[in-house]
Amino acid sequence: MKQWEKTLISPDCTMEEAIATLDRVAVRIVMVVDTQRQLLGTLTDGDVRRALLKQRPLATPVREVMCVSPRTAEKSWGRERILSVMEKYSLLQLPVVDAQGTVIGLQTLHDLLNRPRLNNPVFLMAGGFGTRLRPLTHNCPKPLLKVGDKPILEIILERFISAGFHRFFISTHYMPEMIRAHFGDGSRWGVDIRYVHEEVPLGTGGALGLLPHEEIDSPLFLMNGDLLTTLNFLNLLEFHETHGGAATMCVREYEYTVPYGVVESEGHTIRSMVEKPVHKFFINAGIYLLSPELVKSVQAETRIDMPTLLEQEIAQQRTVNMFPVHEYWLDIGRMEDFQRAQQEFASL
Template sequence: MKQWEKTLISPGCTIEEAIATLDRVAVRIVMIVDGHRQLLGTLTDGDVRRALLKQCPLNTPVHQIMCTTPRTAERDWGTDRILSVMEKYSLLQLPVLDEQRRVIGLQTLHDLLNKPRLDNPVFLMAGGFGTRLRPLTQHCPKPLLKVGEKPILEIILERFISAGFHRFFISTHYMPEMIREHFGDGSQWGVEIRYVHEEQPLGTGGALGLLPQDEIDMPLFLMNGDLLTTLNFLNLLDFHEGNGAVATMCVREYEYTVPYGVVESEGHRIRSMVEKPVHKFFINAGIYLLSPELVKSVRPGTHIDMPTLLEQQIAQQHHVNMFPVHEYWLDIGRMEDFQRAQQEFSSL
């Protein structure tokens, strides 16, 4: 059982039972839920003390003294947003709810400020030519183009570091010396950075064959080095580990509006007409979590892109899951994307 699940109690529990739970779980809060785990209220040790000062009997049901309008977080909130709410309202804990207001977690200030150290390797792809961003990439690799005051790849690196990751590999091809010079061995960030170099472009999947595969013993993050996102990497890791797959691909919902009225027919008869219909698709977001077995299946020198590699796994009846990205996401592939990134960076 996850630690936060031990904080769940029913509205009929007494103050005395709530105190016992508070002492046992040591997170200074219990969450009162119904039979479907929908949140009804919260009770902190402060609430209990106030009830005792009012001389409420210990057999009083907690629903009589609980806070019925607690602050809560949503499933896709990142660490920065959670910390901001905690600071604004002087909170030590924040229940996490899904869309049906069911409790799915509990964030505590102590845990957020004492970040875990995660050993999962992170593989950042930084070998592309960035041809659609020329002339900016004529003398600078795309991952080193600055958004605000920092290169794109440095922003990605620091987001992983803030989540607790410290083992990094960077794949290079175009102007590799500039990337190596900027990031070095990672010591200035307190992490380890190692490099693999593609003499010839191998594709996002083929570069996996250059990794020291005997060292890949945990699920590996693979991410394109030209993305800006506030994706919660820990949520992605939890999802991947909890859903048994050789790979998890992050996807983004994409809408396309047909600029004309669409006519549906049967033979020469019109059956219906839809004016400028909107079609929705999931597109590849360029972020993956890969099992060690999948990483090790790629032989050195193999040229293959990630979509093809995953299609092969699906054809072999292996499970490949998708993880929708609802957070901010921007692929900086074109000049207009780069300009948009400059405008939106301050709000990230």
């Protein structure tokens, strides 16, 4: 049983029983649910104290003293968003519910601030020319362009760090000295950063051949250095470890509306007409989790793009999974994307 499940109680429990549960679980909150685990309310030690000050008897059902409209979090929320809500409302705990209001977890400030230290290597691709963002990239590599008051790559780095990762590799090509000067060895963030340099561009997968393969001993994150996303990296890692396979590719749903009425026919006979149909596709989101074996299969100085590398794995009957990204995601490839990032950054 997960620890948070021990905090679930019935609305018919007495305050005395709730106090016993609070003492037993030691997270200073119990979640009041019905038989389907729908969240009805919460009861904290503060709620109990207030009830006792009002001289409510210990036999009082918790339904009479609980908070009936508690703050909650969604499963997709990242650590920063949860911490922000906790700080805003001075909360030490936050129930996690699904779309139907069913309790699926509990986040506590203690656990969030004492995050795990994860040894998975993270490889950030920062060698691109950023041609479509010129003239901004004439004197600055695209990953160092600022969104808000921080470079794009620094935002990515800090999101991984906040999730508990500390082993980083950065691939460089265009203006590498500027990237090295900004990030250094990572000591500014309390992590380790090392670099591989592409003398000639090797594609989105070729730089894997420049890594110290003997040190890649667990699934490796590979991410383009020009993405803004609130993707929960721990959920991605859990998915990859659960489903196995050579790789997991993050994908994003993309909708395309045909701006005309589409006619379907059989010979010269019209069978149907659909006005401005919408087609949905999954597109590559530029974030991957790769098995150590796949990383080590890429030889030094090999030019290859990630889609080609994964297609080779599929052709060899090896499993490549996909992980849909429903969180915020923006590929900053064009000037309009960069301007959009500036407008949306504050809400991240």
